[in-house]
Amino acid sequence: LNLESDLRLALGRNELSLHYQPVIDVKTGRPVGLEAFLRWEHPTLGLLQPASFISLAEDSGLIVPIGSWVLNQALQQTQHWRNTLPGAKDLTIFVNVSVRQLQDLRFVDTVRDALCTTGISPDAVTLEITESVLMDQRELPTAIVQGLHACGVGLAIDDFGTGYSSLSQLRWLSADTLKIDRSFVSELGYKDPSSASIIQLILGMARVLNLSVIAEGVETPTQLNQLRRLGVRHAQGYLWSTPVPAHEIPKQLQAHA
Ligand code: G
Ligand code: G
Ligand code: MN
Ligand code: NA
Numbered sequence: 001l002n003l004e005s006d007l008r009l010a011l012g013r014n015e016l017s018l019h020y021q022p023v024i025d026v027k028t029g030r031p032v033g034l035e036a037f038l039r040w041e042h043p044t045l046g047l048l049q050p051a052s053f054i055s056l057a058e059d060s061g062l063i064v065p066i067g068s069w070v071l072n073q074a075l076q077q078t079q080h081w082r083n084t085l086p087g088a089k090d091l092t093i094f095v096n097v098s099v100r101q102l103q104d105l106r107f108v109d110t111v112r113d114a115l116c117t118t119g120i121s122p123d124a125v126t127l128e129i130t131e132s133v134l135m136d137q138r139e140l141p142t143a144i145v146q147g148l149h150a151c152g153v154g155l156a157i158d159d160f161g162t163g164y165s166s167l168s169q170l171r172w173l174s175a176d177t178l179k180i181d182r183s184f185v186s187e188l189g190y191k192d193p194s195s196a197s198i199i200q201l202i203l204g205m206a207r208v209l210n211l212s213v214i215a216e217g218v219e220t221p222t223q224l225n226q227l228r229r230l231g232v233r234h235a236q237g238y239l240w241s242t243p244v245p246a247h248e249i250p251k252q253l254q255a256h257a
Contacts, residue, residue: 001044003053004056004060006042007053007056007057007060007062008060008062010042010066011065011066013043015040015041015043016038016066017038017041017245017246018036018039018070018073018077018246019036019037019039019243019244019245019246020034020035020036020077020243020244020246020249021035021037021236021241021243021244022034022236022240022252022253023035023092023214023236024236024240025234026224026227026228026232026233026234026235027233031091031240031252031253031256032090032091032092032234033091033092033093033126033234034078034091034092034093034094035093035095035128035236036070036073036074036093036095037050037096038050038054038096040053054098058098058100061100063100063101064100064101064106067097067098067110068110068114070095070096071095071110071114072113072114074093075093075095075115075117075120075125076118078091078093078124079118079119081250081253082120082124085250085253086254087253087254087256090124091124091253092123092124092125092126093120093125093126094126094127094128095125095126095127095128096127096158097127097128097129099130099133099139099140102129102139102144103141103144105141105143105144107144107147108144108147108150108151111147111148111151111153112151115151115152115153122151122152122153123152125154126153126154126155126156126176126177127153127154127156128158128179129156129158129173129175130157130158130159130163131157131158131159131161131163132159132163132164133163134157134164134165134169134170134173135163135164135165137169145172145173145174154176155173155175155176155177156175156176156177156178157173157175157177157178157179159179159216160178160179160180160181161180161181161183161184161202162183167205167209170209170211171209176211176212177212177213178202178205178206178211178213178214179213179215179216180199180213180214180232181216181217182237183195183217184198184199184202185215185217185218185219185223185227185237186217186219186223188222188226189220189222189223189226196226196230199227199230199232200230203230203232212233212234213232214234214235214236215227215234215235215237216237217236218235218236218237218238218239219239220239223239224239
């Protein structure tokens with residue numbers, strides 16, 4: 001078994017797919033966006049989660065062609081839903097990108113091409129970058145950050161609160177959205193009030209920097225109520241849905257249309 005040579009063939013063999021998890025407006029309970037998650041249907045190992053192959057894809061450089069496929073697939077699918085499903089015309093899409101993709105100077109062209117080919121509005125698209133990337137700013141070329149802003153797509157900082165980004169780094173990246181790491185959400189409701197304080201701090205910072213906030217990993221009604229009380233407006237998590245295959249999305253969106 002050589003996972004790397006299998007992954008090299010996976011794209012051409014149509015073994016990759018995307019699952020989608022709704023992002024919910026907690027005031028209305030309606031899905032307003034989707035986050036795309038990569039899956040690999042391996043010929044003998046079955047359905048693989050990204051944890052078992054993303055670092056392989058990054059180390060081998062295969063993340064570049066795979067990431068380009070992810071972007072095109074997610075944007076095309078979302079634009080199709082925006083055009084065909086009732087109540088979905090403003091649906092947004094969140095796409096995870098690895099630092100390895102952001103270091104390839106062709107990445108901005110990949111994004112621009114995907115926007116052109118699919119015709120989706122750049123306002124509807126946000127790229128997620130994990131916070132740890134900001135720890136070393138040299139990892140993220142300024143030309144790419146500027147190029148992405150010029151394309152008009154949004155940038156979100158994923159797993160926020162687990163890395164070490166400074167306010168000046170946040171301002172430099174000029175992100176639009178902070179995604180609160182699910183570790184803070186999962187601790188809500190226990191006796192230790194520190195995760196609620198951290199979430200309050202993140203919300204205050206987001207207000208000052210004019211950023212949107214999404215809470216990740218919401219699993220219980222208690223967590224949702226606490227988040228509402230703290231003033232969180234958008235959330236995602238198993239409370240509403242796990243990431244699901246594309247064919248299940250229309251009925252999820254229509255249930256709320
Ligand atoms: O879907 P979840 O199962 O197991 O995802 C695990 C991790 O893999 C997450 O950190 C997520 O950001 C990352 N991931 C999921 N899909 C993609 C993708 O399409 N591209 C990249 N670069 N990372 C992804
Ligand atoms: O891209 P990111 O690193 O944020 O990936 C989020 C990961 O968390 C994915 O693997 C996704 O499947 C998973 N996830 C999404 N919602 C929940 C949840 O409510 N609880 C838990 N435990 N995991 C979740
Ligand atoms: Mn993410
Ligand atoms: Na995250």
